[in-house]
Amino acid sequence: MAQIIDGKLIAENLKQNISKQVKQYLEQGLRKPGLSVILVGDDPASQIYVRNKSTACKEVGFESTIYRLDPNITKEDLLDLICKLNQDSAVDGILCQLPLPKHLPTREVLEAIDPAKDVDGFHPINSGRLFSGTESLLPCTAAGIIKMLKSINYQFVGKKALVIGRSNIVGKPTAILLLNEDCTVTIAHSKTRNLAELSRQADLLITSAGKEKFITPEFTNPEQVIIDVAINRNAENKVVGDVDFVRVEPLVKAITPVPGGVGPMTIAVLLENTLIAYRNHLEEAAT
Ligand code: GUN
Numbered sequence: 001m002a003q004i005i006d007g008k009l010i011a012e013n014l015k016q017n018i019s020k021q022v023k024q025y026l027e028q029g030l031r032k033p034g035l036s037v038i039l040v041g042d043d044p045a046s047q048i049y050v051r052n053k054s055t056a057c058k059e060v061g062f063e064s065t066i067y068r069l070d071p072n073i074t075k076e077d078l079l080d081l082i083c084k085l086n087q088d089s090a091v092d093g094i095l096c097q098l099p100l101p102k103h104l105p106t107r108e109v110l111e112a113i114d115p116a117k118d119v120d121g122f123h124p125i126n127s128g129r130l131f132s133g134t135e136s137l138l139p140c141t142a143a144g145i146i147k148m149l150k151s152i153n154y155q156f157v158g159k160k161a162l163v164i165g166r167s168n169i170v171g172k173p174t175a176i177l178l179l180n181e182d183c184t185v186t187i188a189h190s191k192t193r194n195l196a197e198l199s200r201q202a203d204l205l206i207t208s209a210g211k212e213k214f215i216t217p218e219f220t221n222p223e224q225v226i227i228d229v230a231i232n233r234n235a236e237n238k239v240v241g242d243v244d245f246v247r248v249e250p251l252v253k254a255i256t257p258v259p260g261g262v263g264p265m266t267i268a269v270l271l272e273n274t275l276i277a278y279r280n281h282l283e284e285a286a287t
Helices: 007-027 044-059 075-087 106-112 124-133 138-151 171-178 195-200 245-251 264-287
Strands: 035-039 063-070 092-096 160-164 184-188 203-209 225-228
Touching: 007 044, 007 138, 007 264, 035 044, 035 075, 044 063, 044 264, 063 075, 075 092, 075 106, 092 264, 124 171, 138 171, 138 225, 138 245, 138 264, 160 171, 160 195, 171 184, 171 203, 184 195
Parallel strands: 035 063, 035 092, 160 184, 160 203, 203 225
Antiparallel strands: none
16 A cells, blocks of 8 residues: 555645744734736636635735636737736736637746746746756746655655656656756656656656556556646546556555645645745845
8 A cells, every 4th residue: 555645734734834924924014925816718627726726825815816817818918917917016926827828929928927926937037047956936836746755755866757748837847856856857758668667667756647547557666656747537527647546556655646636735835936926025125
């Protein structure tokens, strides 16, 4: 039987800590940290993610505003809103939920966000800092994965890590953070050959393929730790990850559940990033 890594519990502890810090700021007469969330269109999954992010903000005492924008909004109008939020001194963090409708240029939109307010860590300034190992706002899912592993006292140094998925949101930043922890990292993707064999050799498997029951027993070894990042819907419309959990869980050392694994950690790190941006913002205002 594997150790189940309880992301929900770890995230809850992080949130309590954030909540305590917010209370202390308010007691000093300071304003609440503020997060603005932009949602373009009506993608059902994005609506749920945005609602969860906003609820979490309120739980820890942040001010949170959701901008629900028409799917046909022009690039100019969206950039205008981002520009206003960049200039708004009560806004510490700005998040534009992805994916954007096809007519909007994702890169240009993300690059319009002030890097100091980029709580998703997607601006090239922040990814450049991540790449060079200097302090930055880190992409939330990647940072959440590292926090989860640290919370079970995972010994990273020299471990063979396999990251399945090369997205800018999850795969690439996770691989860099694992490298910064002294893992030996392989990034696999849809063109990778002999994936099951590669995976069998991995001490640590991080999967974000987005395919139900993709990770089967032949991908595993008894010492393996698996972090399942994917959020898929199965035939019964239930949320499941990439791992064939029932068959794989008894065969590995530790594993995250879906739901209740990486998802809550992503939100907790978003709150932490917002608090960091808030603190930096206050310090900048004081100088
Ligand atoms: N879409 C899927 N994951 C994310 C995320 O972490 N941030 C944003 N902004 N959009 C996403």
